[in-house]
Amino acid sequence: xxxxxxxxxxxxxxxxxxxxxxxxxxxxxxxxxxxxxxxxxxxxxxxxxxxxx
Numbered sequence: 001x002x003x004x005x006x007x008x009x010x011x012x013x014x015x016x017x018x019x020x021x022x023x024x025x026x027x028x029x030x031x032x033x034x035x036x037x038x039x040x041x042x043x044x045x046x047x048x049x050x051x052x053x
Contacts, residue, residue, distance in 0.1 A: 007047030014039030 018036030021029040045051045 007043045010043035
């Protein structure tokens with residue numbers, strides 16, 4: 001899979017974590033937002049080529 005496609009997929013997963021923070025009950029909303037933002041940062045790093053997967 002191309003690097004840009006991997007970054008897009010990671011970014012979509014991070015965005016989903018962030019957007020669904022208040023509708024899930026597994027972890028607190030603040031933890032869910034934090035995880036989502038960290039995953040978005042990972043997607044950015046993959047997209048820019050700093051991290052390769």
